[in-house]
Amino acid sequence: MQALYAQLLVGLINGSFYALLSLGLAVIFGMLNIINFAHGALYMMGAFAAYFLLNVGGISYWWALLLAPIIVGIFGMILERTMLxxxxxxxxLYGLLLTFGIALIVQGVFQNYFGSSGLPYAIPDQLKGGMNLGFMFLPIYRGWVVVFSLVVCLGTWFLIEKTRLGAYLRAATENPTLVRAFGINVPRMITLTYGLGVGLAALAGVLSAPINQVRPLMGADLIIVVFAVVVIGGMGSIMGSIITGFALGVIEGLTKYFYPEASNTVVFVLMVLVLLVKPTGLTGRAA
Amino acid sequence: MTALTDDTLPVTPRAMRDEMVLFVVMAVLLAAVPFSGIYPFFVMQALCFALLACAFNLLIGYGGLLSFGHAMFMGTAGYCSAHALKVWALPPELGVLVGIAAAFVLSIITGYISIRRQGIYFSMITLALSQLLYFIYLQAPFTHGEDGIQGIPQGHMFGVLDLSKPTVLYYVVLVGFLAGFLLIYRIINSPFGEVLKSIRENEPRAISLGYRTDQYKFLAFVLSGTLAGFAGALKVFVAQNASLTDVHWSMSGEVVLMTLVGGLGTIFGPVVGAFVIIAMQQYLAGFGQWVTVIQGSIFVICVLTFRRGVIGEIAHYFRRSL
Structure with a gap:
């Protein structure tokens, strides 16, 4: 049973990364009509930003949680302004091709300087150790990742669905010309939206740095799984992305326990099944 | 909305004649390679990728479907051909057929699944399916995991052509490439190809005219996948191995890049693109990971400034379809 709970926790952690990344993809797709292939590379940049902040600037994990998404977000906004x-x-499809190119450049540059092996990033002192919950031993950092990701996801949902800024954003997704006619600066909103989506990816990168090590290719395979998550969930609904992300992480964790050989492929197999039964995705409108 | 291949010109008798002249020029130039002192291995490799890119272009350039997993057909055909040649000790012609059959079956299955969604989702689904296959091949015993299938015997094609001689192998690969290229050319200019182009231009209108567009797209997918498998089966004889790199997503990306550089929706573009990219990899092999950076930069430059590709720009300048 211990092992089952441990795998469930790993699943929840992967699920929080899937949720954060697919949420960012959905927000960006809504506004820019681009599938951001560079999302995995930007996730990796988030982890590297945290690594450099700590080892070069001596800036702690807590500040990195705030600063790394801002740094990578600004980098993303520059990309949006100069290319996208x-x-x-x-x-x-051109958006897909362009961002694929950007991903190759970013990953290639990091691979040149850091090779393919991982750099260690220490768990901050406050989150070291673990708790005995009676039925399992919970490493505090892992519990923190799940809770914090959930809070960020719900915060983003609140921002988009419940605030005035979010209302502008949803309106501009539906009809940018009309929203512009009301005097709202839509191009700036597009840039900020891209920054927000990219920032979420970078945040996931910072969270994963102490767990998965900091590697140039850490996002390359992950982004393909996230694409499958997006196909399963559909990009129509913010809450849908969050729930699908966590649910698939848990299913993957369960697979690791019951049939480890299939743990790499279960998300893709589920994607096939969903496409056969409900081609528009679980929450999706037709694309 | 500007479609991917907005500048394609209608095929006129004059254009057909231009294309046939160019085809003959290409065939003669390629046939002369063994006498020119150019390293034949390089050209053979480029020919296999050129055929793969042409097959990919059939889907994107004429069907408007961007597959981001075309390496899976090449890799699957490669593994199956290699297994047939090495373990079952089949003669080369049957080995190629086994590879093509495998790619055919795979493209029926993956086509049935992926054709259900369009545009961006189609690309993501094909990418995810190829990643699924990658993990299966990583674990399956017959592929030998990270090592791949190595030391594949080349044998005698039809019992007489000794494929271990580089010149003989070169001409066999060349004939295979030219046959595949002509088949694709024929498909594009057939009534089926015309319907495919009309679906690319305006799918709702094609539906309203009574065409079952899903069936056309499915058939285009199967044709494209099977031809990509043919390229993969030929490549087994050239490289004498079948490995995981041929199934990896980065290989699918390279195929997209070749076609983009040469010109999406042009007939000769993928061939030119394949030679450019393979030559670049050859010359820049010493630069390590910078090759990835350069490939990424080419993607970015092409999309931002050079969307028609090499052949597309030339065709646009002369107002011809090439």
Whole structure:
């Protein structure tokens, strides 16, 4: 039973990364009509930003949680301003190709300087150790990742669905021209939205740094799994992305316990099953 | 909305003649390679990738479907051919057929699944399916995991052509490539190809005219996947191994890059693109990971400034379809 709970926890942690990343993809897709292939590379940059903040600047994990998403978010906004915005009006597929190119560049540069092996990032002192819950031993850091991701996801949901800023955002997703006519600066909103989506990816990177080590290719395979998550959940609903992300993480964790050989493939197999039964995705409208 | 291949010109008799002339020029130039002192291994490798890129282009350039998992057909055909040649000791022609059959079956299954969604979702689904296959091949015993299938015997094609001689192998690969290329050319210019283009341009209108567009897209997917498998089976004889790199997503990305550089939806573009990218990898092999960075930069530059690709730009300049 101990092992089952441990795998469930690992599943929840992976699920929180899936949720944070697919949430960012959905927000970006809604506003920019681009599937951000660079999301995995930006997630990796978040982890590296935390690593450098600690080892070069001596800045702690807690500040990195705030600063790394801002740094990577600014990098993302520069990308949007210098490249992505020129794709407006072109076929969606060009966005996929452009961001794939950006991902190759970013990952290639980091691989050149850091090789393919991992750099260690220590768990902050306050979150070291563990708790005995009676039925299992819970490492505090892992519990923290799950709780904090959940809070951030729900916060983003609240921001988009319940605030005035979110209302502008949803309106601009539906009809940017009309929203502009009301005097709202839509291009700036697009840039900030991209920054927000990228920031969420970088935040996931910081959270994963102490667990998964900091590696240049840490996001390369992850982004493909997240794509499958997005296909399963559909990108129509924010809450849908969050729930699908966590649920798939848990299912993956359970698979690791009951049939470890399939743990790499279970998300893809589920994607196939969902496509056969309900091609629009679980929460999706037709694309 | 600007579609991916907005500038494609209608095929006129004059364009058909231009294309046939170019085809003959290409065939003659390629046939002369063994006499020119160019390293034939390099050209053979490029020819296999050129055929793969042409098959990929059939789907994106004429069907408007961007597959981000085309390496799975090449890799699957490669593994199956290699297994047939080495373990079952089949002659080369049957080995190729086994590879093509495997790619055919795989493209029926994956096509049935992925054709259910369009546009961006289609790309993500094909990518995810190829990653699924990658993990299966990583664990399956017959692929030998990280090592791959190595030391594949080349044998005698039809009992007479000794494929271990580089010149003979070169001409066999060349004939295979030209046959595949002509088949794709024929498909594009058939009534089926015309319907496919109309679906790419305006799917709702094609549906309203009574075409079952899903069936056309499915058939295009199966044709493209099977031809990609043919390229993979040929590559087994050139490389004499089948490994995981041929199934990896980065290989699928390279195929996309080749076609993009040469020109999406052009007939000769994928061939030019494949030679450019393979030559680049050859010359820059010493630069390690910088090759990835350069490939990424080419993606970015192409998408931002050079969307028609090499052949597309030339065709646009002369107002011809190439």
């Amino acid at each position: 915005k020129f794709l407006t009006g072109l076929d969606h």
